[in-house]
Amino acid sequence: MSNTKNQLVSINNFRMDFGKTTVIKDLSFSIEAGEIFGFLGSNGCGKTTTIRALLGLYEPTAGSLLINGEPFNPRTIGRKLGYLPEERGLYKKESVIDVMTYFGKLKGMKGSEAKKWSLDYLEKVELADKAKIRLDKLSGGQQQKVQLGVTIMNDPELLILDEPTKGFDPVNRHLLMSIIEKQNKKGAGVIMVTHQMEEVERLCSRAILLKDGKAEAYGTIDSIKDNFGGQRIILRYSGKLPNRPNFFTIKESDSSNAELIPKENVDPQRILRELVTCNSLKITTFDVQKPTLDEIFVSIYGKEEAIHA
Amino acid sequence: MHNLITVIKFELIRTVKKSSFWISVLATPALLAIVFGIIIFAQKTSESTQAEINKKPFSLIIMDETGLISNESLKQVNASRTDDKQTAINSVSSGKVDAFFYYPKDSVKKPIEVYNKNDGLTANDKYTLVAKNLLITGSTNAIRASGLLSIAKGNITVNQKNYEKGKEINLLGNMIAPAIFLVIFYSVIVLLGNQMLASTTEEKENRVTEMLLTSLSSKTLIVGKIISLVMLGFIQIITILTPIIFVYFFAREKLNIPDISNFTQGIAIEFWPIFIGAGLLVSGFLLFTGLLVGIGAASPTAKEANSFFGVVILIMFIPFYFFPLLMSSESSAVVTGLSFFPLTAPVTLMTRNIFGTIDISEALIGLGIVFVFGIIAINLAIKIFRYGTLEYSKRLSLKTIFKLKDKNIKSK
Numbered sequence: 166m167s168n169t170k171n172q173l174v175s176i177n178n179f180r181m182d183f184g185k186t187t188v189i190k191d192l193s194f195s196i197e198a199g200e201i202f203g204f205l206g207s208n209g210c211g212k213t214t215t216i217r218a219l220l221g222l223y224e225p226t227a228g229s230l231l232i233n234g235e236p237f238n239p240r241t242i243g244r245k246l247g248y249l250p251e252e253r254g255l256y257k258k259e260s261v262i263d264v265m266t267y268f269g270k271l272k273g274m275k276g277s278e279a280k281k282w283s284l285d286y287l288e289k290v291e292l293a294d295k296a297k298i299r300l301d302k303l304s305g306g307q308q309q310k311v312q313l314g315v316t317i318m319n320d321p322e323l324l325i326l327d328e329p330t331k332g333f334d335p336v337n338r339h340l341l342m343s344i345i346e347k348q349n350k351k352g353a354g355v356i357m358v359t360h361q362m363e364e365v366e367r368l369c370s371r372a373i374l375l376k377d378g379k380a381e382a383y384g385t386i387d388s389i390k391d392n393f394g395g396q397r398i399i400l401r402y403s404g405k406l407p408n409r410p411n412f413f414t415i416k417e418s419d420s421s422n423a424e425l426i427p428k429e430n431v432d433p434q435r436i437l438r439e440l441v442t443c444n445s446l447k448i449t450t451f452d453v454q455k456p457t458l459d460e461i462f463v464s465i466y467g468k469e470e471a472i473h474a
Numbered sequence: 475m476h477n478l479i480t481v482i483k484f485e486l487i488r489t490v491k492k493s494s495f496w497i498s499v500l501a502t503p504a505l506l507a508i509v510f511g512i513i514i515f516a517q518k519t520s521e522s523t524q525a526e527i528n529k530k531p532f533s534l535i536i537m538d539e540t541g542l543i544s545n546e547s548l549k550q551v552n553a554s555r556t557d558d559k560q561t562a563i564n565s566v567s568s569g570k571v572d573a574f575f576y577y578p579k580d581s582v583k584k585p586i587e588v589y590n591k592n593d594g595l596t597a598n599d600k601y602t603l604v605a606k607n608l609l610i611t612g613s614t615n616a617i618r619a620s621g622l623l624s625i626a627k628g629n630i631t632v633n634q635k636n637y638e639k640g641k642e643i644n645l646l647g648n649m650i651a652p653a654i655f656l657v658i659f660y661s662v663i664v665l666l667g668n669q670m671l672a673s674t675t676e677e678k679e680n681r682v683t684e685m686l687l688t689s690l691s692s693k694t695l696i697v698g699k700i701i702s703l704v705m706l707g708f709i710q711i712i713t714i715l716t717p718i719i720f721v722y723f724f725a726r727e728k729l730n731i732p733d734i735s736n737f738t739q740g741i742a743i744e745f746w747p748i749f750i751g752a753g754l755l756v757s758g759f760l761l762f763t764g765l766l767v768g769i770g771a772a773s774p775t776a777k778e779a780n781s782f783f784g785v786v787i788l789i790m791f792i793p794f795y796f797f798p799l800l801m802s803s804e805s806s807a808v809v810t811g812l813s814f815f816p817l818t819a820p821v822t823l824m825t826r827n828i829f830g831t832i833d834i835s836e837a838l839i840g841l842g843i844v845f846v847f848g849i850i851a852i853n854l855a856i857k858i859f860r861y862g863t864l865e866y867s868k869r870l871s872l873k874t875i876f877k878l879k880d881k882n883i884k885s886k
Contacts, residue, residue, distance in 0.1 A: 254681030
């Protein structure tokens with residue numbers, strides 16, 4: 166667990182029942198200020214429920230969900246929070262500038278300040294000429310840009326992005342990623358609820374994997390990979406590769422390359438020592454690879470879930 | 475407070491900017507203008523037709539067996555008398571004379587016979603008109619001679635005094651002030667009902683609720699929407715009343731609109747009827763607003779929500795099916811039921827308040843019921859909005875609504 170002082174989000178013993186169905190069993194994790202945190206899990210495992218409970222939309226059955234040490238309050242914490250929900254949209258029959266100004270004001274900005282911020286943002290994303298156009302007259306991609314603008318108004322200290330790239334075209338996906346990095350550099354903490362493992366590996370320092378309402382894995386990306394196991398050894402060699410079933414199994418091999426899977430509780434260094442003592446084998450490279458998050462995800466949730474994701 | 479004002483301004487301005495709002499608002503005064511225009515046009519056409527008839531005299535023979543038509547009247551229409559009915563008819567049919575009127579002795583029971591040359595469907599009416607007028611003028615003169623003309627014309631003055639519980643009461647004057655509350659209540663629900671239903675479905679249809687609710691509470695949003703709706707209602711009422719007031723003060727005489735100044739002077743201002751009327755207006759508004767907003771929040775689309783509007787209006791109209799019972803001071807189980815059932819209570823109690831057929835204690839109990847259910851309805855609407863708008867594409871069933879306490883929904 167992180168140092169309480171720096172905790173931006175703190176979730177302790179969170180339980181959530183809907184009638185007789187328990188969606189979250191006992192969940193505890195924390196997010197530090199300024200970090201990008203991956204919140205991972207299969208469909209229906211309780212990610213959105215957790216976020217909605219954190220944002221006060223649902224009342225938790227048990228436990229505490231705190232932001233900056235306090236339960237969510239739209240009038241205080243809400244003003245410094247940027248939320249991009251999975252189910253997203255804006256007032257489609259209103260003009261771009263009216264909608265952005267409205268949300269800016271709701272986040273505590275003055276009307277003139279919100280309008281100026283919105284115009285500057287629209288200029289940056291090349292939508293300045295669309296400011297007075299109704300949202301439903303914009304293309305899907307342009308609407309997504311406006312949505313992103315609304316999310317980051319008033320420089321949020323915490324960004325919660327639920328399936329942020331869902332439905333986004335490549336241009337807006339790139340824009341979103343640069344916004345996440347920029348806001349993070351300014352000091353904002355970011356929670357990314359996603360299925361996109363490559364993005365998590367690239368951006369997140371820590372993550373949690375949720376399964377059946379419980380944390381299946383939690384920590385830094387490296388520690389998750391280490392704890393999960395599933396390491397493999399990529400070997401380049403000449404000579405004859407010996408078979409050592411007590412140390413490893415050979416997944417694939419040809420005359421000069423092999424992929425070895427260490428046996429449970431066998432350290433790769435122990436395998437290296439074993440192979441070095443073998444006179445008939447000359448090792449060119451010995452590379453220990455950790456599993457990717459994608460592989461961990463597939464392993465935890467099953468191949469079918471990964472396809473859905 | 476900042477967010478409440480922001481919501482009110484946003485909701486008000488965006489509605490006022492819509493042309494559909496002004497079309498619906500201006501439809502009523504426009505309809506009134508068209509109706510009055512037709513009346514004025516018809517009146518002027520009628521006057522000019524009459525003038526046309528007067529300008530173009532026709533030759534006329536009459537045979538009067540009643541003895542009521544004077545020679546002076548005949549002179550005014552250039553008519554002459556005859557005793558030979560058949561010859562007169564022949565003169566008309568041969569075209570020598572334009573018209574012949576035969577007045578039988580008992581003209582009350584037997585019809586006047588009018589024979590005339592054909593001037594066309596509309597112009598032929600002038601002969602009937604003149605035939606009738608000659609007899610009316612003759613009869614009027616006969617009554618005048620007996621001094622009973624004024625009574626025959628209905629110019630009778632009556633001084634009536636009504637007593638209740640030993641006190642003289644002005645029945646009509648007492649009814650006006652309470653009736654104003656019922657009229658306002660009906661107007662507000664009819665004019666704003668659809669907007670109340672649709673007020674939350676837009677957030678749901680556009681998937682905007684979650685983003686909104688991280689910046690403000692659902693209560694602030696709903697209350698802001700209701701306040702903006704009330705303000706829109708005022709704008710609508712002012713827009714409708716302005717041309718009516720203008721027409722009354724500047725074109726009253728031309729349009730033959732009755733003078734209501736004597737009428738308004740008789741309005742009785744008494745505490746209890748006004749207190750009960752105002753209380754029922756506010757609590758009834760809360761109740762029906764909660765109901766309509768709740769239906770809107772439970773429905774996935776505005777179209778689906780609007781289909782419930784007719785049902786709500788029907789519920790409001792139910793008490794009028796029992797109008798004679800509501801006017802009666804006698805108590806009945808139906809009236810008591812309608813008075814205390816929350817959805818029919820506002821209109822029932824307001825109507826009984828108008829006719830003075832309700833006790834103060836009964837009115838206060840009814841008012842309390844409507845007020846309590848109004849508060850419950852608003853709170854339920856907020857809760858349904860909070861849950862219903864997160865269930866974007868689903869319609870909430872009654873079972874789900876009544877189990878909302880199990881849904882872990884915050885109602886703040």
